[in-house]
Amino acid sequence: MPYPLDVRPLFHPALEDTTVEGILYALSDPVRVAIYADIASQQCTQNCSSFLTVSDPPVPKSTLSQHFRILRENGLVRAERHGVEMRFAPRCAEIETRFPGLIPAILNAHRIESGEKVAKKSRMSPKSSGRR
């Protein structure tokens, strides 16, 4: 008889237990902020492995797992086991009620910076005109 699936308690902090420094720490890593920006912008939840290639070279699975744990334990995402895979949903709306404007400002800053990187890359790319 199939018993309930693995329901080991995945710890999620209560909203009021989240801290600014925890949030800033979690998002101060380039891989984690990229993951979070992606999760936060998607309407649908995503699984772990879809993020193996957020970075080049690809992030090892074990490292990715740690990154997700840090995002979860600092209150940034909600994780749910779905069969063999894990799905993540952002907790932006909740955090917004506790620390208004914080997450939007960070995501906005991240967008600005990402835009710069893309611009720099395309300037350096052999496909671009380079200095004319």
Add this chain to the structure above:
Amino acid sequence: MPYPLDVRPLFHPALEDTTVEGILYALSDPVRVAIYADIASQQCTQNCSSFLTVSDPPVPKSTLSQHFRILRENGLVRAERHGVEMRFAPRCAEIETRFPGLIPAILNAHRIESGEKVAKKSRMSPKSSGRR
């Protein structure tokens, strides 16, 4: 004849070289964010030693020095040697032009959290009425 005072180049990143992750990292430490919040809120610049007691137990001098270096190298403060002491001024206004809303949101969140800590402490204090 007295030569120019020690003017070893104190490195400050150009505004456009500051990064979100650098800023978040610098402010993800409780001591550093407390220092920065203080500097950002003061009209007058302050020296290093006035922050020895931002934390209890007091932060060792060598540790403080590192904290200030991290704030400076990540573009959060401008440091100037004035005789024997070092003075710091916030770079909030600059950062605001690059990452609008980021610093105010972080400082606001920090205020919220500090307020909670004070409230909790006074609830637990023997001088307060405690549970009535």
Add this chain to the structure above:
DNA sequence: TTCATAAGTTCCGTTTTAATGAACTATTGA
């Protein structure tokens, strides 16, 4: 059922990074 595969996690050795006492370097004032 049994086996193979796939998704994540955990373990553990290695590498980085942080913390801090002690020694050191300016600068000022007596």
Add this chain to the structure above:
DNA sequence: TCAATAGTTCATTAAAACGGAACTTATGAA
């Protein structure tokens, strides 16, 4: 010239991040 003060640097230790390998659980096929 000496003493005191503000910060920095260095060296040691402690803590945290990284990532390969082994492990666990779920699923689907035979």
